[in-house]
Amino acid sequence: MECVVKLAAQKAVVIFSKSTCCMCHAIKRLFYEQGVSPMVYELDEQINGKEMERALIRLGCTPTVPAVFVGGKFIGSANDVLTLHLDGSLKKKLKAAGALWL
Structure with missing residues (x-):
């Protein structure tokens, strides 16, 4: 779990994803279209992806x-x-984290 927490803090926006997940693709695209360049970890392409997925579950990420x-x-x-995107608060969070300048 410590590994996931460290990775999540390394950049303003971090997405844990799977390369075959259509919702993951949609969320990544949403950030790219906002002008944000997230750090993306494709769990199905990581050596320790299963371990990371279990850590995400322990952190309360459901679905992972x-x-x-x-x-x-x-x-x-x-x-x-x-x-968050629809109610406008995602943009505020992105600005506060330094991921978005506009």
Whole structure:
């Protein structure tokens, strides 16, 4: 679990994803379209991906992917991120974390 927490804090936006997950793709695209360049960890391509996935479960990430961290804090999965985006608070969180300048 310590590994996931450290990785989540290394960049303003970190997404734990799986390369075959359509919701993961949609969430990554949402961030790219906002002008944000997230650090993405594809769990199905990581040597310790299964261990990382178990750590995400212990952190309360359900479903485990996509798991989005902004400013080192877990903000949620796809539904949570889309809700934040629609109510305008995602942009505020991104600005506060230094991921977005506009």
